[in-house]
Amino acid sequence: MSLLVDDDLWSAVGDPTRRRMLDLLLSEGSGTATSLSERLPVTRQAVAKHLVVLDRVGLVRATTAGREKQFRVDEAQLARAVAQLTDVGAAWDSRLRRIKRIAETIQRGRDTNDNGTGQKQ
Amino acid sequence: MSLLVDDDLWSAVGDPTRRRMLDLLLSEGSGTATSLSERLPVTRQAVAKHLVVLDRVGLVRATTAGREKQFRVDEAQLARAVAQLTDVGAAWDSRLRRIKRIAETIQRGRDTNDNGTGQKQ
DNA sequence: GGAAAAACGCAACCGACGGTTGCGCATGGC
DNA sequence: GCCATGCGCAACCGTCGGTTGCGTTTTTCC
Numbered sequence: 688m689s690l691l692v693d694d695d696l697w698s699a700v701g702d703p704t705r706r707r708m709l710d711l712l713l714s715e716g717s718g719t720a721t722s723l724s725e726r727l728p729v730t731r732q733a734v735a736k737h738l739v740v741l742d743r744v745g746l747v748r749a750t751t752a753g754r755e756k757q758f759r760v761d762e763a764q765l766a767r768a769v770a771q772l773t774d775v776g777a778a779w780d781s782r783l784r785r786i787k788r789i790a791e792t793i794q795r796g797r798d799t800n801d802n803g804t805g806q807k808q
Numbered sequence: 809m810s811l812l813v814d815d816d817l818w819s820a821v822g823d824p825t826r827r828r829m830l831d832l833l834l835s836e837g838s839g840t841a842t843s844l845s846e847r848l849p850v851t852r853q854a855v856a857k858h859l860v861v862l863d864r865v866g867l868v869r870a871t872t873a874g875r876e877k878q879f880r881v882d883e884a885q886l887a888r889a890v891a892q893l894t895d896v897g898a899a900w901d902s903r904l905r906r907i908k909r910i911a912e913t914i915q916r917g918r919d920t921n922d923n924g925t926g927q928k929q
Numbered sequence: 930g931g932a933a934a935a936a937c938g939c940a941a942c943c944g945a946c947g948g949t950t951g952c953g954c955a956t957g958g959c
Numbered sequence: 960g961c962c963a964t965g966c967g968c969a970a971c972c973g974t975c976g977g978t979t980g981c982g983t984t985t986t987t988c989c
Contacts, residue, residue, distance in 0.1 A: 701822030754956040772897040776890040875985040
């Protein structure tokens with residue numbers, strides 16, 4: 688009921704650029720700040736900042752090799768993020784279903800003159 | 809594949825305070841900036857700003873009655889947002905599954921020395 | 930009817946964030 | 960050894976979430 692959501696994880700995934708970065712890393716296996724920036728509409732420095740954020744919440748991990756720093760997705764952590772997305776979605780969905788069911792019941796019943804919905808003043 | 813996500817809708821839902829506001833509006837049916845702010849750790853003005861954002865993307869609608877401005881969730885639009893959450897989640901989930909399957913195949917086969925996944929430099 | 934209170938809107942301000950430009954430093958190829 | 964490549968650090972800018980302060984309108988109540 689209380690939707691225990693890790694706000695850090697969520698907000699990490701909340702940024703559209705970071706989502707595209709995760710998409711790229713997933714589809715290509717790994718990438719550096721430079722390689723990712725070539726496929727994104729932002730500069731390398733912006734990508735590097737996002738990588739710091741993603742690393743801080745554990746969604747990616749880096750392996751330094753010489754002058755290159757390869758990043759790849761931490762699959763377990765991304766799975767956790769996905770679970771949170773679907774959890775919140777499911778919670779809202781169930782509430783919406785319940786509301787719709789109640790609305791239909793009222794529509795059928797018409798015993799209560801409690802003005803439940805869109806009554807304009 | 810391209811995950812056509814409405815960034816405005818997503819970012820509206822991306823903020824934790826706005827998520828809590830939607831939760832409150834769903835569970836209580838409706839609310840004003842003042843009533844919501846009493847149940848949130850932020851001021852009325854902050855809530856009012858968030859309501860503007862939510863209204864702009866169509867997630868809530870307002871009905872003014874005298875000095876009060878009642879907000880309620882637009883269920884169809886929230887349903888769209890939920891669909892986007894689950895879509896992105898499903899896309900990542902399927903990629904994760906595919907990666908895991910490939911990893912297992914490599915683990916079993918050991919014919920390719922193409923270092924596809926978690927090979928530490 | 931008039932004063933106080935309740936609800937709202939507007940504006941200024943502040944810190945954090947996404948993004949850019951510019952520079953310096955290390956590593957690798959020739 | 961030299962130069963290109965990749966990265967990190969710092970300064971700066973606009974936007975956003977949040978606050979405080981003040982003014983306006985509507986309701987309440989004597």
